[in-house]
Amino acid sequence: MYKALHQTHLISVVLFLLIYLIKTIFLLINKNEGLAKFTKIVKIPEMIISLLFFCTGIYMLTQIPEIKSLMIIKIVTVVFSIPIAIIGFKKKIKVLAVLSLLMIIGAYGMAEMSKKQRPKALRGFSESNVNGKEIYNAACIECHGADGNKEIMGADNLNVSTMDFSLRIETIKNGAGEMNGFKGILTDEQINAAAVYSETLKK
Template sequence: MTTAFLHTHVLVVVLFLILFLVKAFLLFFNKHDTLNKARSSTKMLDIVFGTLILVTGGYLAFSYYGPLPSWLLIKVVLVLAAIPLSIVGLKRHNKLLAAVGVLIFGYVYGIAETKSLKIRADKGEAVVVSPNGEVGTASSDPEKASHPILTKLEGTQLENTKAIYTALCANCHGEDGQKGTSGAVNLQLSTLNVEGRRNVISNGRGLMPGFGSQLSEQEIELLALYSTLLKK
């Protein structure tokens, strides 16, 4: 369900931005008559897209595991401000408001891509997954190389993934992966690679249910990586 809402949210946001940028282009180049016609013909679409953005975004925020990170909270606030601001700017043919809307949407996109208010991804070595699913890093630092997944899972992202593991997995696997309730595999001894763990988390195995309908693809990926940290 979460994955469906995520895909819907992204699609609606893209469509809304395309319509907005086209109309902003008409405004900036003083095509007022064409802009009025475009606004009239897409008025209902604007309402539908704006509503869907709020509904799907609200659902995703509500379904987020753990405390919402600051970048996500700021993103939500900016989107809530940018949508009406942009609509008013186009309605009144106000180039300044429309330009501010464009800048806010651009900034929000940068935040979403980097998960940082500075629009700069956290520094760290890239995690490399080999063809057989083994995880490694390009770092030459032996200390970091000994725990390469921590480069991928750090800060709030690590806390959120721990929260997901605690909520969905710890009851059977235990906090350390060794509990073994209801036939759960000992994650410290499991020989499954990352890809195999992703498949099990998504589709389930034996008495374990699949969580593909509850978690996004990124959450499944991070949970699979996190589970490998429990290996001896």
């Protein structure tokens, strides 16, 4: 469910940006007639895409266990870019149209950066602590749950995971899908300890 909606969100973002980019180009090269025609053609698809984008975005927000500061900045940026775009296209103010496009692109850069932000539970967590359970409880529990079967944000059920140890280390280090990598956040020893602990959750 989460994965499918996340995919839908990404696809709607790409389509949305594409429509937006074409409109901005029309505006920048002073093809106002072309812009009017294009706007008319994409009106309904654009409404559907925007609706999908918002609904999936809101659903995903309700699923994120910890909303990081950069994520909040991202959402505020996206929300503010909308009136700027509307005014920009209505009044044909090129600077505003470009600004709103840059804001949306920047927002996605921020979302990517927020993945590298240290989770709250790990702030002040000692680097010398290599107790697998404690690391798991601080770093993994929010998505995988204490027993490994919570499956938040499309997380794999660790009770039934058949992933081998080296791939497990790789996944924890570099992340996969909505799981952020822990390289640079946990030490190699801590990643190792978390991987060992995660295997004990197999049933």
